[in-house]
Amino acid sequence: MFEEPESLDHLVQRIARQAREASYGVAVAKTEHKNAVLSRLATLIESSAEDLGAANEKDLAVGREQGLSKALLDRLALTPERIASMAEGVRQVASLPDPVGTEIGQLKPDSGIDIRKVRVPIGVVGIIYESRPNVTVDCAALCLKSGNACILRGGREAFHSNQALAALVRQALEEEGMDSNAVQLIPTTDRTALGFLLKQDQYVHCIVPRGGEGLIRYVVENSNIPVIKHFEGICSLYLDSEADLQMAREIAVNAKCQRPGVCNAIENLVVHRSFAAAHLAEIAQALANEGVELRADVEAGAILHRAGIGYRTAAEEDWSTEYLDLILSIRVVSSADEAISFINRYGSQHSDSIITTNEATARRFLRAVDSSTVYWNASTRFTDGYEFGLGAEIGISTDRLHARGPMGLEELCTYKYEVHGKGEVRK
């Protein structure tokens, strides 16, 4: 006698159903109970550093064999420092305020019923991610703290590392007497399994894909479950005719160079004609000194040429390219309104900034630029859960519904209405 092995679609459906069943308990778990699980998880991570390193070594060996790039192997590696910092991250999440149960609104209609809008967990959240194994722990901690059950589906490259980390999360849940199905890792990186997961809208309430554009596209096109996307950032800095020169230069250099490989670094520098005539050469020189390759439109190019600064002529696709590198496109405009139209057309509605001393121009820009975060006289690099004071983030949403911009614990919640009556009936 033998049992039939469970088919992939049944396996995924069972995981989803188990997550939903576990979600009712996590949703009403006390703050101290959730924090106890997180605290135990941090301890387990620290005491399992050696085993985690061994599991990670298996992934690294496969990666080396398959010729993964050095950058990818680096993202994959769980060094002792990274393991310690994962544990620290979990303790930080434990120290954050519990978002669940907060009253966020009140309505008092004529009928006499008393309506309270209360923050509650979303329910079951699916996280789809790629190579970095720390995402397993970060997302599990954030989902747990916000009262959600989660289903994790990590990348192929980190398979063994993710398995080892997820096992520790489940051990922490069990040891603290919480349903360990509150955190489940899909035990295969087969894309067919991902496809099945995306159809479990009966049990799963939200999918957060974190990864490259190909993965996100696949998820959007195949999911029956609402998706909160984390796409690219094509961010712009606009230097107005009334910009302060020193501020403009410092912010341009910071927004491009401080960490060029991230989504809130700028890809376009948009410059008012009069400011460009007077100061673009100086700003471009400061950028070139930091090793930035410049791609200029005809007008900016003429200014750079006269100043003897090297540049390439920008092509149409440059205006909507996320370089994630020390490359910057420069465009001259004749007004703030032209800058606004340019940014709304070519940008990705992520983070954009204006440098100006004119408050009326600034307010128009802040209102009309259709991006999740719009800055006046500050670097775009601040778009980040930690910098916003959210404590931690599951990502930066490029969607407009539910969560826009940095997505922390509150954005992992929805709300319900609790209504207190005294026997009221509808007339």
Place this chain on the structure above:
Amino acid sequence: MFEEPESLDHLVQRIARQAREASYGVAVAKTEHKNAVLSRLATLIESSAEDLGAANEKDLAVGREQGLSKALLDRLALTPERIASMAEGVRQVASLPDPVGTEIGQLKPDSGIDIRKVRVPIGVVGIIYESRPNVTVDCAALCLKSGNACILRGGREAFHSNQALAALVRQALEEEGMDSNAVQLIPTTDRTALGFLLKQDQYVHCIVPRGGEGLIRYVVENSNIPVIKHFEGICSLYLDSEADLQMAREIAVNAKCQRPGVCNAIENLVVHRSFAAAHLAEIAQALANEGVELRADVEAGAILHRAGIGYRTAAEEDWSTEYLDLILSIRVVSSADEAISFINRYGSQHSDSIITTNEATARRFLRAVDSSTVYWNASTRFTDGYEFGLGAEIGISTDRLHARGPMGLEELCTYKYEVHGKGEVRK
């Protein structure tokens, strides 16, 4: 010489692109400007009553020819009273506060930047609906007031009525100098066109389907755009062991009978064993007196049988059926926790109520029942935008993300972060 007719996919894409272009203007339009459009629209509707009646008569004639049911023909009809009430509805939307631009949060991180969370329109909203033509005007008015452009796709049965109404909306926009592409009606009810619309995620930010389950399923399965669903309501009333008898009876009758064909009417009556033994007969008799057909589990059936009250035995599927009719299922449970589990399992997370004088039991129920609106000692029939004091609603969301429960002007908005700095750069 002749022009090639525009293909359906090009037509739909052009409409979507035009809506996105118009959306930038509507998003920053002044409150008075939007209200002027609405006020003119109300006047136009009133002065065009005869033309609207004629267009509607064409739809009714086709409907009669095709043998539409009397109920469907009634939903389709634009009587003079309904035309007047549409105009009144538009004036009411004009009188509501403008949700756009309200500051809904503030963050002051250590870096010194000043972050304001500000309510802004979603952008472009697609509304997919079925037979009732007044939806054309209601949704156009709500989208406009909340600063959104909208694309309307009405049902086949109301084709001529919808065309006539949409033309009036566009006339009002034009006469008040606003881009008339802010409101566009897809000029065909071909499902292929709907399929193309659901792929325009480059231009359209949100789809709200209002209609039967088949339509909503189609939309969810084919859309790349986030969907806010308006599904059915399988609502329950739980009579606790400590319920007040008179309140229990009045609310049971109100929640089932006041208007049985709507989503917030109850389909299940869940009764604690001790309360059932003492009072179920009296409550069932009150319901039967209103013409309600009762479907009982074995235990409730025995009580009804002894009291000589007619009933059928409930089948498993009864517990999750939205009757939309004078039919009610009755289930006996042994505890409030069993009631909570029953409701979470069989309900549709819409509106559920507990009748009890025990505050601890009520608070447990309010917290643990995973529905968008949970009542204590009140009828479920209050789940409605007007009853909540939102002024108007585009529907009742059965989704958990972004909007949950009644969806009014605020729920047609998202937010952005406006950041004021003094030259801050990221360290």
